[in-house]
Amino acid sequence: EKQIAIAIDGPAAAGKSTVAKIVAKKLGYIYIDTGAMYRSLTYSVLTNQIDINNADMVIQHLHDIVIDINANQQVLIDQKDVTEAIRTDEVSKNVSAIASIPEVRQEMVKRQQKLAERRAVVMDGRDIGTHVIPDAEVKVFLVASVEERAERRHTENLQKGFSSDLDQIKHDIEKRDKMDSERKVSPLKKAADAAEIDTTSLTIEEVADRILSLANKKM
Numbered sequence: 001e002k003q004i005a006i007a008i009d010g011p012a013a014a015g016k017s018t019v020a021k022i023v024a025k026k027l028g029y030i031y032i033d034t035g036a037m038y039r040s041l042t043y044s045v046l047t048n049q050i051d052i053n054n055a056d057m058v059i060q061h062l063h064d065i066v067i068d069i070n071a072n073q074q075v076l077i078d079q080k081d082v083t084e085a086i087r088t089d090e091v092s093k094n095v096s097a098i099a100s101i102p103e104v105r106q107e108m109v110k111r112q113q114k115l116a117e118r119r120a121v122v123m124d125g126r127d128i129g130t131h132v133i134p135d136a137e138v139k140v141f142l143v144a145s146v147e148e149r150a151e152r153r154h155t156e157n158l159q160k161g162f163s164s165d166l167d168q169i170k171h172d173i174e175k176r177d178k179m180d181s182e183r184k185v186s187p188l189k190k191a192a193d194a195a196e197i198d199t200t201s202l203t204i205e206e207v208a209d210r211i212l213s214l215a216n217k218k219m
């Protein structure tokens with residue numbers, strides 16, 4: 001059986017990571033959450049009170065810290081567990097600005113390509129099919145209406161016992177998608193050869209099954 005790379009891209013809160021984890025588990029592949037890498041840098045920049053508009057300082061900071069994501073999807077910065085801390089609204093609101101710095105992307109993409117070199121990976125993000133693994137055997141672009149995505153995130157928050165404002169979530173998602181789609185360097189965009197899956201009326205399992213059947217054809 002051939003080992004392949006599966007690239008999953010799409011807008012915020014489209015269910016990429018949930019589906020990617022299921023697909024990776026089924027295939028015995030490694031799951032790589034590239035959003036967590038940009039979130040980690042953003043979190044560290046904010047906590048160290050570095051000006052997010054000062055690109056040179058942000059890039060320097062990226063080289064000063066060690067970001068590590070282990071097999072259990074725990075995210076560590078200099079050995080400190082930040083798995084939960086990188087998911088706050090504060091980080092979500094600032095991550096697109098950090099991710100739009102060309103030199104930050106260059107370094108992150110370099111690291112991601114190294115992780116995908118030996119295949120047997122499922123990687124999710126915004127530019128995986130277009131820039132990180134342009135020769136991925138399977139490329140998927142997940143979409144869903146912003147209402148649906150906001151609704152899912154809202155339900156998730158309430159289940160976790162967090163306070164949650166549906167309109168605010170919708171507003172934040174739209175803003176992040178706009179920034180990610182309009183940035184100059186490797187914007188959020190469906191690769192020409194990616195399969196688009198509209199997840200609006202599909203269950204998580206149905207989406208995972210579609211991706212697995214695309215994968216099986218390439219293995």
Ligand code: C5P
Pocket residue numbers: 012013034035036038039095096097099124125126127128176180
């Ligand atoms: O996937 P997630 O929503 O956690 O990603 C957080 C942010 O990181 C995105 O909104 C985007 O700004 C950035 N990102 C990116 N390229 C990727 C993955 C994430 O620019 N491959």
